[in-house]
Amino acid sequence: MEYLKAVLNNKQDKEIKYLKILIETGNKLKKNTFKYKNELTKYNTSTKNNIKTKTITSLKFEKKTPIKKxxxxxxxxxxxxxxxxxxxxxxxxxxxxxxxxxxxxxxxxxxxxxxxxxxxxxxxxxxxxxxxxxxxxxxxxxxxxxxxxxxxxxxxxxxxxxxxxxxxxxxxxxxxxxxxxxxxxxxxxxxxxxxxxxxxxxxxKSGQNRIIVIDPGHGGKDVGAVGSKKLYEKVTVFKVSKYLQSILKQRGYKVYLTRTSDRFIKVKNRTILANKKKADIFLSIHANAAHKSRIKEARGIETFFLSPARSERAKRVAAKENKSDMSTMSYSTKTVFLESLNRPRITASQKLAIDIQRNVLFTARNLYKDVLDGGVREGPFWVLVGAQMPSILVELGYISHPVEGKRLYTSKYQKELALGIANGVDSYFAKNP
Ligand SMILES: [Zn+2]
Missing domain, CATH: 2.60.40 (Immunoglobulin-like)
Structure with missing residues (x-):
């Protein structure tokens, strides 16, 4: 009763005093005093500016009441x-x-x-x-x-x-x-x-003993997608890739880039490096552009993983990304390869795609709440064909979009996107050690 009075009158010192009495007598009578102890801890930490220790240790011995709840x-x-x-x-x-x-x-x-x-x-x-x-x-x-x-x-x-x-x-x-x-x-x-x-x-560090190959899309004569005022995909994806490399290195990963300057590399050669370095994952970084008629609508981030599935949308994006280098592998070779993909490999890439998409979107929305979620999709991307490890292709946005295109050219946004990809990588490895 005295305790309740103190609570009602908001008298903290008295509340504490009576709580202590309740616990003491409870202990003597071998009664469960858990809730009083729990109450008491509230005062400990609500006192200003002092380091106070919560009595979790003592709580742990009273297993009757699940602490969880x-x-x-x-x-x-x-x-x-x-x-x-x-x-x-x-x-x-x-x-x-x-x-x-x-x-x-x-x-x-x-x-x-x-x-x-x-x-x-x-x-x-x-x-x-x-x-x-x-x-x-x-x-x-x-x-x-x-x-x-x-x-x-x-x-x-x-x-x-x-x-x-x-x-x-x-x-x-x-x-x-x-x-x-x-x-x-x-x-x-x-x-x-x-x-x-x-x-x-x-x-x-989280990245110890992990090898990552980052593939900045396009390069050299292949400029990739083109936005207004000659904004080139190859430029923005290279910058994001460089930021990503430095973040991942700080986290202890071993990181390689398929290109370290503005030069052309055949699509089929991009995964060769990843295989040679025995990379754990392969990340191909891209940006999208829409047809003139859809410039104002098409925007957002999407992540693709390689699979034989061919939705209309995936086909469209894949066709664009495959454009520069369609001749290097015959159609039948590609088809054979796609058919040889087994379920575990596809699933691993899908998991990686989900973690990357979620984290990139999250950090991107730190800066701009309106960034659209294009989701995780599967498709026949030749750049991913041949990679012997989980691999994804991320489209960081539409450089053709009047607003998104501009953002993609600011280092502020590029860094945020890189951070998101890095967090996605960490998240993937945390779940799939
Ligand atoms: Zn591209």
Missing amino acids: IIKPQISKIDTNKSEYTIKKVLSKNNQILIEFNTNITKDYIRFFEKKVKNATQDIYDIKGRFKYAHPTKLEIKGVKQIVIKQEKYNTLRILFEDKYNLKTVYSINKKILKISVLNLNKKYIKKNIVKISKSPKVI
């Missing part, structure tokens, strides 16, 4: 449609990881739960929001089997701790910084390694 984000102050939220820094230090966001976060954004997986336990922190640059990153704390940070879903950032040992983790928030500490490092593991608690943070 109880700790929910109550208010979502982060506008998940925007993705201006970024992760500025991620560090691991001794038994802690620190994540610095570009915005203040509160406990309302965070949902904690434990999960049993095969032979191990996971402590999972889901943070509401879409975080730019949240490509999967592995962190290292000696005494924890693995720690991963990644954009789990469209609007959920996930921080995951996994070990055979049942870890106890706690978190605290100080404005923009989220700190998660592991209280009980796996001692066996540490003993074996003669207590090597890492002093310098070691961030393992």
Whole structure:
């Protein structure tokens, strides 16, 4: 009763006092005090500007009530449609990881739960929001089997701790910084390694051991699609490809371009490099143009993967992209090749196409909300024929469109598109290791 009075009168100090009494007597009577403890944690984190530790550790021992259902984000102050939220820094230090966001976060954004997986336990922190640059990153704390940070879903950032040992983790928030500490490092593991608690943070990049070949469409005498004022496809796709290369390199990928300058390369030779380098994926970058009669309507981003399917639309786009180099492979050779494509190969390319399309569209809409989703399509693109790895062709937009065409020539938009493709690549590898 005293507690309820305090709640009704909005007397925080009293609420806390009575909550503590409730928990204490509850414990003595061996009653479940979970909800009171949960209440109490609210005060801990709502106090201004102080690092406060939430008592998640103690909650974990009361398995009767599933934690999953109880700790929910109550208010979502982060506008998940925007993705201006970024992760500025991620560090691991001794038994802690620190994540610095570009915005203040509160406990309302965070949902904690434990999960049993095969032979191990996971402590999972889901943070509401879409975080730019949240490509999967592995962190290292000696005494924890693995720690991963990644954009789990469209609007959920996930921080995951996994070990055979049942870890106890706690978190605290100080404005923009989220700190998660592991209280009980796996001692066996540490003993074996003669207590090597890492002093310098070691961030393992997402792209390690992955090889990517980027194919900037067209080049040299083949200018590709042409927009108004002689905007050439070959120019814009080359710039996006260069930005993409630098982002992927930063993330630890090994990256090759089929052309590093404005020169002509036969379509069939583009995949040769990818095969020679034993690339994990092949990305062909293009921009589209519409017939004069459709200049004002045709716009948007679409991603294609190679398949024998021939919809009218895919045929149209494929015909345009295949134009410069139709003679190099006979029709029957191509047909034989297309028929030889097996389902697993087509499916892998389709998955890659879905991840690229979704992420490119998402980042493009960061700048311009009206970017159209042309979707993921399948078609007979000769540039993809011969690639022995999952491969896609992305059409970044219509340079013939009066508005979209101009955007495609700004470095601001080009960078955003490159970032989207890179996020798509990360997302693909995270799901298909
Ligand atoms: Zn093209």
